[in-house]
Every structure is written in structure tokens, then in C-alpha cells.
Amino acid sequence: MSFEYLIDPAEGPQWKGVLPGRPQPYVLERGEGEHSMLFTDLFTVLLSGDETEGQFGVVVSESPAGDVIPTHSHNRTHETFYVIEGRVRLFFQDTEGQKQSRLLTPGDFGFVPAGFAHAYQIVEDARMMGTLSGGFERFFQHMGAETDHATAQQPPFVPAVPRMQAAAQRHDMQFLPDHRWDDAHGA
């Protein structure tokens, strides 16, 4: 774990305790939540499985345009992709095993359930919201680095391979480096 993104590493992140950790009402203003950097992207947890009896968590992300993220699948968790701003190309394997790709613009929504290979590419600087099966929302902290700064305008965090492997194992996720999307069909 790198602490370079924390103002006071001994204290931990300033956002600690911003989520109640149990089912009770609360409000977060834009920019509040549990922040972490993963590569060039800021992920902010707004709600975790701790508040929903393990049902679901909610994450918003802020991402600059870039390359396709590593293709992966997760065996036990479902994930949504809702574009608030920008443009995002979602790649996913369909039920026939065919490779699909769809360009999502603001208001568009994608769903990838447990067990399906997927990836995405930020085509134009984007903000997204995702709902995930409870517990999986903290994957981004486990693979990324906690940060006090609520912006993607900070140095990228590139995890070392053992850190990536540990986070993937913890969340029952497989990276699929041999999976190419060159022949994906889509709009």
C-alpha cells in the first residue's frame, strides 16, 4: 500500500467514517465518499455492503480518456455502468460467447453479471456510476490506493502485480490478458 496519496498516513484517510458502516440514513455531497486512485482514475465509494446488509454498493468514477482497461471477469458479483458525462466503450462477452462492444454516452446504461468477460475504454473524459454486488465496491481500494483528494487530477497509481493478484483473489476475479476485443461487434 502506498501512502503518498494520504495527507497523514499515520491517521489513514480523512474520509474514514464518512459511511456509517450500518444501515442508517445519510447524505453525501458531490466530492464526499471513500476515494481511491487506480491507474489514472478516481473511484469514490458512496455506499457499501455494510449499509445494505450485503446487498449492493455504489461507486462513482472520474476518468480521463485512455486505453482499454484490463479485461476481466468476476465469478460472484454483478456490475452496472451508467454514464453521467463523457463517452465510454463497453466491451463484453454475450451469452453465445460472442464479443460485443457498445459506445455509451450520457444516460446510457450497461449491465455485466457475474462470470462474463468485460472491459471498457474511456473514449472521452467520463464520469460513471456503478452499482455492484455488496462488498465488491471496495475492490478499487484494495487494488488501488486510498487518497484524500477528490479528483482524478493527481498522480496515477499503478499497482504492483502482487497487489493486483491479491485484490483479484480477494474478490474472486480473473484477469484475462489473452482476451482481445479486435473483432468485437457493436455500435
Add this chain to the structure above:
Amino acid sequence: MSFEYLIDPAEGPQWKGVLPGRPQPYVLERGEGEHSMLFTDLFTVLLSGDETEGQFGVVVSESPAGDVIPTHSHNRTHETFYVIEGRVRLFFQDTEGQKQSRLLTPGDFGFVPAGFAHAYQIVEDARMMGTLSGGFERFFQHMGAETDHATAQQPPFVPAVPRMQAAAQRHDMQFLPDHRWDDAHGA
């Protein structure tokens, strides 16, 4: 059930089948989904418990400014309120039983878990996204009226009291008409 919002009532809603009904990947463009009108608001289901093994559903709403909606609580289901556009005042009872209110603007997020009285008022024409415990996302269809038109710019649907009661009972929800928010504290 009124069918006045359906182009061909015998066929049912045109959006029938737009959600797969089981865990498989899909994409919806803005304006696609299962639409229903409830009072002056359009609710669109983007994801249901059928696709998430009952974990969660996702709804977007489009609402003109108006009065405070009827105060209620639901005993078994959690609910989020994320403002995409506009301004929404969220009213909720906190863990000490105190009445709170917070004005949410774009990017702000509210969470109300099972068992807490709440309501909201659209202060300025708004679009919101909500994640709900699986199954509860279809409450808006059960109390409202299915429609083929993906806009709130259509006649309001005012449910008869027996329909409201049936939907509330089905989703283990209580309306709390004696609960006033006049003395709510908040920003």
C-alpha cells in the same frame, strides 16, 4: 390498471422484454427501459432483481418540480437517491428519530435504509437515479401506470386509493400521512 398510456393495451407495453429477466449482459440507451408514470413523474426501470439474483434493481426518474411526495417507509428494502440534474429536497428520520432535510444538487447522494420514514420534494425539475433492494424497483409500476412514452411530458397518473394500498402491501410499505416535516433540520 389504466391502459391509457399504452399504444396497444392488448399487446401490453412496447418495452416488454427489454430487460432479459435473467443474469446476462445488456445495454440500454437513454430513454430505453420499463417506463411507468406515477403522479407527474416518469420512472424507468433499467435493471431488476431478475437480472441480479434478487440483489438490487436500478431506476431513473424524471420529475417536474412539485409538492412533497407522500411520506412513507419500507420495512425490507433499502433505497438510494442520486441527483443527476435539478434540485431535490430529501426528508428523512435519523437514528435518533429526529427529522432531517437536505437539499441535493447534481452529484449529491442520499441513502435511506429499510424502516426509516422519508419523503422528497422536487424543488427544480430533476432527473434522479436510484438503486433499490431487488424487487422493489417495480413498485413504481405496481402503484403507477405502465407507459410506452419515455417522457414525463404526458398526463399524470393518479392512482386510486385501493391501487396504492395494494402496491404498498405487496412491497411491505407504510404511508405515514401524519408525519410532517415542518420542523425538519437541514441544509
